[in-house]
Amino acid sequence: MTQPIVGVLALQGDVREHQRMLADAGAPSTPVRTPDGLAAVDALVLPGGESTTIWRLARTFGLLEPLRRRVAEGMPAYGSCAGMIMLADRIEGGVAGQETVGGMDITVRRNAFGRQVDSFEADLDFPALGPDPLHAVFIRAPWVEKIGDGVEVLARVPSTGNIVAVRQGRLLATSFHPELTADARVHALFLDIVKEA
Numbered sequence: 001m002t003q004p005i006v007g008v009l010a011l012q013g014d015v016r017e018h019q020r021m022l023a024d025a026g027a028p029s030t031p032v033r034t035p036d037g038l039a040a041v042d043a044l045v046l047p048g049g050e051s052t053t054i055w056r057l058a059r060t061f062g063l064l065e066p067l068r069r070r071v072a073e074g075m076p077a078y079g080s081c082a083g084m085i086m087l088a089d090r091i092e093g094g095v096a097g098q099e100t101v102g103g104m105d106i107t108v109r110r111n112a113f114g115r116q117v118d119s120f121e122a123d124l125d126f127p128a129l130g131p132d133p134l135h136a137v138f139i140r141a142p143w144v145e146k147i148g149d150g151v152e153v154l155a156r157v158p159s160t161g162n163i164v165a166v167r168q169g170r171l172l173a174t175s176f177h178p179e180l181t182a183d184a185r186v187h188a189l190f191l192d193i194v195k196e197a
C-alpha cells in the first residue's frame with residue numbers, strides 16, 4: 001500500500017511543530033487550508049493554538065462542514081490542545097456560538113486549569129506509550145470533563161486526576177502539546193492508528 005498522506009490543519013496554531021514531529025515519527029505531512037486540500041489527505045492533525053480563531057477561520061474557508069463529514073466518515077484525526085477542543089462534541093467555557101468539528105463523545109472545558117497555572121509541565125503516566133513517563137507541556141489547556149461510553153482515557157494529571165489524553169476509535173486528543181517537546185511517541189501512536197485505518 002502507498003504511504004498514507006497526513007495533513008496538518010494550517011489555519012492557525014503550531015503547524016510547523018506538528019510537521020516536524022510527524023517527520024521525526026517517520027511521516028511527511030502537508031498543510032491543509034482548503035476543502036480541496038482536506039480531500040487530498042488520509043488523516044489530519046489539528047494543532048494547538050486558539051480554538052475560537054481556528055473555528056472562525058474554518059467557517060470562513062468553508063472547512064467546517066467538510067471537516068465534520070471526513071471525521072464522521074472515519075478519517076483518523078489527532079488534536080492537541082485547541083485541536084482537542086475542535087474534536088470535542090461539547091465544550092464548556094467557549095465564546096458565544098463557538099462551534100467545533102466534533103466526533104469525540106467528550107465534554108471539554110476550555111482554559112480549565114485557571115489563571116495561576118495558565119502554563120505548567122507535568123510527567124504523565126501514559127501506558128499506551130510504554131512504561132516511561134511522558135513529559136507534557138500545558139498552555140492555557142483544556143481538560144476533559146466528561147466522556148461517553150466509547151472513549152478511552154489514556155492519561156491524567158497525576159496531582160489532580162484530570163483527564164488530559166483520550167482516544168475514541170480513530171480519534172486521538174491531548175490537552176497538552178507533545179509537538180513542543182522532543183518526544184515523538186504521541187505522534188507515533190497516531191501514525192499507528194493511521195496505518196491500521
Ligand SMILES: NC(=O)CC[C@H](N)C(=O)O
Nearest residue numbers: 048049050051081082140
Ligand atoms: N495552547 C492551546 O492550544 C490553548 C487553547 C486555547 N486556550 C483555546 O481555547 O483554544
